[in-house]
Amino acid sequence: FIAGLTGFGIRRRIHEPRCAARNAGVEDTREQDSAAKLRVVVTCAEGSRKELLLPLTSTVRHVKRRIARESEPRTPPARLKLLLGERVLADDELLTALGSSELLLAFERLPRQIRGASASDAKEDVIYKLLLAGAQLSGKSCVLRRFLGEDFLETSPSTLGVxxxxxxxxxxxSLRVKLNIWDSEGRLREYSGAAEDAARLYSGAAAVIVFFDVASAASFEKLSHYLGLASQHCRQGAIRCIAGNKADEGFLEARQVSQDEASSFAAARGLAYYEVSARSGRGVEAMFHDLVGRLLDQLPV
Structure with a gap:
């Protein structure tokens, strides 16, 4: 037993100098690597700050890629703008050409450019299922028609089923997105198999927009029911939001739910709130485009 310990001690003493030399070499290499890199401090409009250590051969494009991978919300490099002072930097500019061994840059997120895809555009890169839910007569179908570019109908038949x-x-x-939009029935019906139908309806939805009529307090009171179904049946990570329809400027006296009340209800649950008008089209396209942007933010960069 003693001999074994002695032998172990001898082997350890023999190897220690080599390990020390090897460790010293690693530390020297690390110091050389650190010395051969550029320190970049990037700040954003929200006040967050990120420090990067980059190779001397790095360009502005490399900085954007790092920010895209590590920032929240995730933002593609093409939607990032880097500034040195007030000057917007080009993607191919070398960091070393900016005149300092330590750079203080700022970045801004550019808004997405979204438009309807034409028939000449290629096959979709991403497909999302969107579910429109909410009380009967809240105007879900009219909002959908407006988004699809169809005429507004003063009287629209109620949706049966979906x-x-x-x-x-x-x-x-560059990115082609297809929305499969499910416009669901607004009547609350109790029947055998209702739970199974609800599960099928909400299953697979990437996002659910729950509508109410701002001129109907009764429809507002049903929001919790539909939000509960979304929480119960949607996949984890699905986006839920609330939309107040019939927010027409010429019908303000008919409102029964104020914008502040609806906004507070949504904020208390961590949800986005939109006000739209199917009649005038106000806010409809912006709502869907914003929702698509939020869905794309969930994709890996």
């Missing part, structure tokens, strides 16, 4: 429509969008002139 009506599925599609629209393709082109994002930043």
């Amino acid at each position: 009506d599925i429509r599609s629209k393709a969008l082109l994002v930043d002139e």
Whole structure:
């Protein structure tokens, strides 16, 4: 036993100098690597700050890629703008050409450019299922018609079951997104198999927009029911939001739910709130485009 310990001690003493030399070499290499890199401090408009250590051969494009991978919300490099002072930097500019061994840069997120995709655009890169839910007569179908570019109907038949429509969008002139929009029935019916039907309806939805009529307090009171169904049946990470329809400027006296009340209800649950008008089209396209942007933010960069 003693001999074994002695032998172990001898072997350890023999190897220690080599390990020390090897460790010293690693430390020297690390110091050389650190010395051969450029320190970049990047700040954003929200006040967050990130320090990067980059090779001397790095360009502005490399900085954007790092920010895209590590910042929240995730933002593609094409939607990032880097500034040195007030000057916007080009992607291919070398960091070393900016005149300092330590750079203080700022970045801004550019808004997405979204438009309807034409028939000449290629096959979709991303497909999302969107579910429109909410009380009967809250105007879900009219909002959908407006988004699809169809005429507004003063009297629109109530949806029975579910009506599925599609629209393709082109994002930043490069990414093709297809929305499969499920317009669901607003009547609350109790029947055998209702739970199974609800599960099928909400299952697979990337996002659920729950509508109410701002001129109907009763429809507002039903929001919790539909939000509960979304929480119960949607996949983890699905986006839920609330939309107040019939927010027409000429009908303000008819409102029964104020914008502040609806906004507070949504904020208390961590949800986005939109006000739209199917009649005038106000806010409809912006709501869907914002929702698509939030869905794309969930994708890996």
